[in-house]
Amino acid sequence: MHDAVALSAPNKEHSTRLIGIVYANTPALAETLLASGSALLLVLSFPDFDLSFLAWFGLVPLILATSMTDKSAKAFLLGLLWGSIFFYGTCWWLTYPMIHYARVSHDGHIPAWLAYLLFLLPVLFVALFPALFCLLLFRVIRRFGLAAIFIAPLLWVSVEWTRYTITGLAWNAIGYSQAFHSLLIQTARWGGVYAVTFLMLAVNTTFAFVILRRGRRSLFVGAIVLLGAMLSILASSYDFNRERPKADPNIETLIIGVQPNVPMEEIDEFTSGRLLEQHLQLSNQALSAPPITSWSHRVVIWPESPMNLSYSRDQYLRQVVGDFARNNQTAVLLNSLEPSAEGGEYNSAIVVNQEGQKIAQYDKIRLMPFGEYVPLPRWLPGASSVRAIVGEFKPGSSYTLMPLGDLRAGVFICIEAAHPSVARAFANEGADVLINISNDGYLGPTPVMRQHLANAIFRAVENNRPLIRVTNAGISAYISSTGSVRDATPAFQQAVRTWTISKDADITTFYSRHGDLFVYACALISLGIVPPTFMSRKTALS
Numbered sequence: 060m061h062d063a064v065a066l067s068a069p070n071k072e073h074s075t076r077l078i079g080i081v082y083a084n085t086p087a088l089a090e091t092l093l094a095s096g097s098a099l100l101l102v103l104s105f106p107d108f109d110l111s112f113l114a115w116f117g118l119v120p121l122i123l124a125t126s127m128t129d130k131s132a133k134a135f136l137l138g139l140l141w142g143s144i145f146f147y148g149t150c151w152w153l154t155y156p157m158i159h160y161a162r163v164s165h166d167g168h169i170p171a172w173l174a175y176l177l178f179l180l181p182v183l184f185v186a187l188f189p190a191l192f193c194l195l196l197f198r199v200i201r202r203f204g205l206a207a208i209f210i211a212p213l214l215w216v217s218v219e220w221t222r223y224t225i226t227g228l229a230w231n232a233i234g235y236s237q238a239f240h241s242l243l244i245q246t247a248r249w250g251g252v253y254a255v256t257f258l259m260l261a262v263n264t265t266f267a268f269v270i271l272r273r274g275r276r277s278l279f280v281g282a283i284v285l286l287g288a289m290l291s292i293l294a295s296s297y298d299f300n301r302e303r304p305k306a307d308p309n310i311e312t313l314i315i316g317v318q319p320n321v322p323m324e325e326i327d328e329f330t331s332g333r334l335l336e337q338h339l340q341l342s343n344q345a346l347s348a349p350p351i352t353s354w355s356h357r358v359v360i361w362p363e364s365p366m367n368l369s370y371s372r373d374q375y376l377r378q379v380v381g382d383f384a385r386n387n388q389t390a391v392l393l394n395s396l397e398p399s400a401e402g403g404e405y406n407s408a409i410v411v412n413q414e415g416q417k418i419a420q421y422d423k424i425r426l427m428p429f430g431e432y433v434p435l436p437r438w439l440p441g442a443s444s445v446r447a448i449v450g451e452f453k454p455g456s457s458y459t460l461m462p463l464g465d466l467r468a469g470v471f472i473c474i475e476a477a478h479p480s481v482a483r484a485f486a487n488e489g490a491d492v493l494i495n496i497s498n499d500g501y502l503g504p505t506p507v508m509r510q511h512l513a514n515a516i517f518r519a520v521e522n523n524r525p526l527i528r529v530t531n532a533g534i535s536a537y538i539s540s541t542g543s544v545r546d547a548t549p550a551f552q553q554a555v556r557t558w559t560i561s562k563d564a565d566i567t568t569f570y571s572r573h574g575d576l577f578v579y580a581c582a583l584i585s586l587g588i589v590p591p592t593f594m595s596r597k598t599a600l601s
Contacts, residue, residue: 085136094121094137094141098140100113102144104236105506105510114236114237115262116263121137122264122267123267125193126200126208134193134194135190135194138191142182142188143182146185146186150231151505154178155501155505157178158171188221192214195585195589195592196211198592199214199592201592202592203592205268205271209264209268212260212264213257214589215257216260216582217585228474229477232253233259234256235252237255242292247521248523249577250570250575251517251521251578252517252521261284312464312466313356314559315389316362316535316556316558317342318530318533318555319341319362319531320532320551321531322500326366335368342387345359346387356464357388357464358390358463358464359390360527361529362394362498362535363394363406363496368394371395380393381415384414389413391410391411392408392468393408395407403452406452406472406473407421410461410463412462418462419459422457423452426452460485460489467488468490469482469493470495473498476515479570483522483571485522493519494527494529495527498530499511499532500531500551504551512528520541521568521570523571532551534547535547536556
């Protein structure tokens with residue numbers, strides 16, 4: 060019996076020590092509340108809450124908590140908590156297709172509670188990136204002092220870019236919260252969404268610095284930083300309300316965008332025929348309006364659709380579209396599943412000209428993980444269970460411009476609006492206008508519609524090109540080269556919009572020409588500052 064007691068003593072001591080380690084590395088309640096409150100403020104700054112002004116100081120509590128904590132592990136956990144709340148709160152709509160389309164058996168959908176629980180896994184993964192930011196910021200401040208807090212904008216931008224590089228998406232990067240305030244996002248012409256994010260972090264960091272180091276000097280430093288941010292915004296917005304010079308004001312093309320609101324349920328052959336007739340009816344109604352009949356260059360755009368149209372395989376579709384184009388003397392741009400030479404198929408955009416002939420095809424290059432291909436092994440539970448969404452598409456390889464009358468259009472499909480490199484490549488190829496065809500209907504009446512629109516707004520500003528967005532169920536809109544949104548359609552309703560596009564002078568932006576050069580500079584500076592924080596002071600001084 061004495062032996063048993065002797066053996067249990069070390070185990071009890073080990074457990075006590077482990078509990079002590081966990082307790083010592085757990086953030087304090089005040090720090091936890093600061094990080095949680097910060098995340099909630101940022102959630103409220105994004106659609107559909109749209110309290111975008113909160114993002115200009117919403118990160119202050121997180122920066123304060125990171126600066127005041129006493130251990131690297133605590134800083135990391137604070138960032139992980141922030142990221143978990145933020146990404147869950149702004150991207151919860153990803154559970155919608157799991158609940159409504161995925162099946163766990165022949166006749167049963169995934170219950171909502173399970174979908175919300177499973178969603179924690181990807182959320183925790185992307186939350187690692189703000190966790191990394193907090194860890195690095197903590198170490199820099201501990202190594203170089205509180206003044207080093209001003210590296211926060213460089214670190215945040217570098218980490219957001221790292222998230223995009225690793226995951227393929229920078230969805231809801233902080234700068235996107237300002238998409239619907241055109242005046243505030245013109246710095247995207249220089250550094251993309253990351254430049255806007257940088258300015259927002261600079262403002263947040265300044266507020267945090269003034270709170271932590273009270274005094275006239277800190278107020279003076281804060282005033283200088285805030286003035287610099289304001290001047291950067293004003294300098295980038297000097298031509299905010301000015302139109303670009305026209306290369307030929309007499310050459311205009313009429314664009315007709317059709318939002319058919321095709322339902323997301325399974326579509327059989329009979330339903331497909333009725334829905335195709337619906338596309339034609341909406342298009343004819345727009346074309347028959349008196350001012351429109353006089354235009355010589357007209358283009359009807361149909362969106363990405365769950366109908367799974369296949370122009371090259373469907374003779375009836377080719378005949379119907381060809382007859383429509385010839386009878387109305389209009390070009391048609393539509394989405395089509397086109398066969399790949401290597402097997403499988405492309406998610407494509409094609410143009411049929413006024414003579415009813417197919418003249419151009421763009422094959423989607425940046426595919427949607429778990430939406431158009433399965434990036435993980437097939438044995439992963441549920442990886443291919445989302446009916447009518449997950450496919451095995453092949454990526455395209457060429458940024459093919461579409462001839463639309465006298466215009467050259469860069470057409471990209473759905474989630475490609477969230478990839479700055481796609482719109483930038485089209486701009487550098489010589490696109491006069493950018494066109495995004497999309498279908499967000501499978502994600503339901505959720506904030507994704509306005510969040511997706513926010514991405515498209517930045518693509519227009521970054522490249523100084525007007526952008527037309529035509530969607531199946533909303534939100535379709537015209538986006539000017541300065542980022543203002545016009546004629547936005549309501550969600551889940553049929554709608555038709557008409558716009559005129561002129562062939563403007565070819566003026567490219569710094570971002571179009573040089574891409575993410577600003578981000579690379581932020582990353583290089585960060586790489587020069589961060590490594591010494593992982594060395595002892597003795598090693599650093601020797």
